[in-house]
Amino acid sequence: MCGIVGYIGERDTKNILLDGLRKLEYRGYDSAGIAVMNVDGVHVFKEKGRIAALDDHVDHKVAATMGIGHTRWATHGEPTHYNAHPHQSVSERFTLVHNGVIENYEKLKREYLVDAQLQSDTDTEVVVQLIETFVQKGSAVEEAFRHTLSLLHGSYAIALIDNQDSNTIYVGKNKSPLLVGLGNGFNVIASDAMAMIKETDQFVELMDEEIVIVRRDSYVIKNLEGNIQVRAPYTAELDASDIEKGTYPHYMLKEVDEQPAVMRKIIMEYQNEDGDIKLDSSIREAISESDRLYIIACGTSYHAGLVGKQMLEKIAEVPTEVHIASEFSYNMPLLSKNPLFIFxxxxxxxxxxxxxLVHIKKLGHRSLTLTNVGGSTLSREADHTLLLHAGPEIAVASTKAYTAQIAVLSLLAVDTAKAKGITLGFDPIQELSLAAQAMEVLVDQKDIMENIARDYLAVTRNCFFIGRGVDYYVCLEAALKLKEISYIQAEGFAGGELKHGTIALIEEGTPVIAIATQAHVNGSIRSNLKEVASRGAHTCIISMDGLNDASDQIVLPEVHEYLTPLVSVVPMQLLAYYAALHRGCDVDKPRNLAKSVTVE
Structure with a gap:
């Protein structure tokens, strides 16, 4: 949520900032703004709505070689022009952008800013007013900046410019992501390397409670006590061309289509010369030494974790729990003696x-992160990392990252099983390759998916998905996809739970979509579907070849039973896409949502 960009160098900064903000649109936002500085002072342009509205508002005649920009997702105060960033101090000497949430901003207002005339409802404005207050009391700017940040409780990524200093951007970070990018004669800042990858691929990581003094030809990292920290840059492995839609009307459709290629990329990255799975031995050792795995995730990643639990327990015989991160943080269960946490x-x-992660590290527990972004916070701070190799995912509704998570979890389960001497009876690489082929078949059936979406979902106000076993987990993801981009009230249920309350919601014409990919419950889920059909539901079934009836609407190519979620989810993704399209929704940027949820 929210995004920050900044540039200091020799080129005109307006378009660099606007282009960077466009690359951060995927994070979710409801207003945007930039501040640029030249010999005439600081010029602030901000607007409610999309970057396009901001671009129209910017005075492109103003030339400047230094500036900061921001996309805001409202947390404190409504999405209005006044609440949009950048915010300025009362005298307009200081201009600031901020991601995150300042938990004690009301207390700081009462203690330090009783007489200040604040212009917005945000926690952010308190920060910039505090900095000016301390400078007016005699502190140097850097000292005031560090002192202010030391008073903040919560999360922040901050960039500050001073209209009396045309050669410095002050940067600070705690919990919210922020990077400094290095160029020849210029430097940049960004919440995500993707925003500035056109300018440079050299980035410096920032740790919590650090500041950076960024100038055109240098950068200095310090902690909040003022001690210098030395850290070398890393190379961001992003291809700017991967971020573009190309001929696709939406990123989501492009990313659905990319899933077979992602499966093959994962095979290539995790297969050694002998055709076996190639994982770091330290990861294998960490799992073998643990007595229970705890998968921690949110949203779509949580649903992938549920599938992963089934694989890890049934293939590798490792006890596994799956927890929603936001619940686990405040309601931690009784842990086993030697757990391994998988994020x-x-x-x-x-x-x-x-x-x-921060909490379990304090307890001395080990951790593994599965992520699509090398160098991200969870990757840096965990003991081990497995990359998804899915490439940039821009659409808010996750598709290829979900299937990549399941694919990597399947390889982790197989590798663990082999280390334990468990006989598998199948070739995991071959089966994953076959799943990629099946996904390719399905993404080419867009006309079928669009027709079903038009028939079942174009005008309905709700929809139910039912399945059993691993199909139930896919139903949860299917419902999430549909509700987040089409705004249809959708729920996923275990088929057997219908008669325990949910069936009361079935009325004439209610869409109910069932998944049937498991032989041992095929009869049961079909019986559940008949129960709702007899009460007027508009039913649809997605089945696996070999388990199908002649009347089934979608028949999936047969794959190994452990990998069925990789193929059964593809029609669900496409149904959600076409439902949103036919209902006139913004497919890539659904309302109220963000791609990267960087606030609790």
Whole structure:
């Protein structure tokens, strides 16, 4: 949620900032703004709504070689022009952008800013007013900046400019992601390397409670006590061309289509020369020494974790629990004696998951992160990392990251089983390759999916998905996909639970979509579907080849039973996409949502 960019160098900064903000649109936002500085002072442009509205508002005649920008997702105060960033101090000397949540901002207002005339409802404005207050009392700017940050409780990524200093951007970070990018004669800042990958691929990581003094030709990292920290840059492995939609109308459709290629990329990355799975031996050792695995995740990643639990327990015979990160943080269960925590996050910046990671590290427990972003916070701070290799995922509704998570979890389960001497009876690489082929078949059936979406979902107000076993887990993901981009009230249920209350919601024409990929419950789920059909439901069944009836609407190519979620979810993704399309929704940027949830 929210995004920050900044530039200091020799080129005109306006378009660099606007382009960077466009790359951060995936994070979710409801207003945007930039502040640029030249010899005439600081010029602030901000607007409610999309980057396009901001671009129209910017005076492109103003030339400047230094500036900061921001996309805001409202947490304190409504999404209005006044609450949009950047915010300025009363005298307009200081201009600031901020991601995160300042938990004690009301207390700071009472203690330090009783007489200040605040212009917004945000916690952010308190920060910039505090800095000015301390400078007016005699502190140097850097000292005031560090002192202010030391008073803040919560999360922040902050960039500050001073209209009396045309050669410095002050940067600070705690819990919220922020990077400094290095160039030849210029430097940049960004919440995500993707925002500035066109400018540079050299980035410096920032740790919590650090500041950076960023100038055109240098950067200095310090902690809040003022002690210099030395850290070398790393190379961001992103291809700017991967971020573009190309000929696709939406990123989501592009990313659905990319899933077979992602499966093959995962095979390539995790297969050695002998055709066996190639994982770091330290990960294998960490799992073998643990007595229970705890998967921690949110949303779509949580649903992938549920599938992963089934694989780890049934293939590798390792006891596994799956927990919602935001619940685990405040309601930790009784842990086993020697746990290993597995964090699943597309962005690697999920605040709820990081809160758990920080806590379990204090307890001395080991951790593994599955993420799509190398160098992300969860990756850096965990003991081990497995990358998803899915490439940039821009659409808010996750598709290829979900299937990549399941694929990598399947390889982790197989590798663990082999280390324990368990005989598998199947070739995991071959089966994953066959699943990729099946996914390819399904993404080419868009006309079928669109027709079903039009028939079942174009005008309905609700929809139910039912399945048993691992199909139930996919139903949870199917419901999430549909509700988040089409705004249809959708729920996923275990088929056997219908008669325990849910069936009361079935009325004439209610869409009920069932998944049937498991032989041992095929008859049961079909019986559940008949129960709702007899009460007027508009039923649809998605079945596996070999388990199908002639009347089934979608028949999936047969794959190994452990990998059925990789193929059964593809029609669900496409049904959600076409439902949103036919209902006139913004597919890639659904309302109220963000791609990277960086606040708890």
């Amino acid at each position: 699943i996050s597309q962005s690697g910046e999920t605040a709820d998951s990081r809160s758990v």
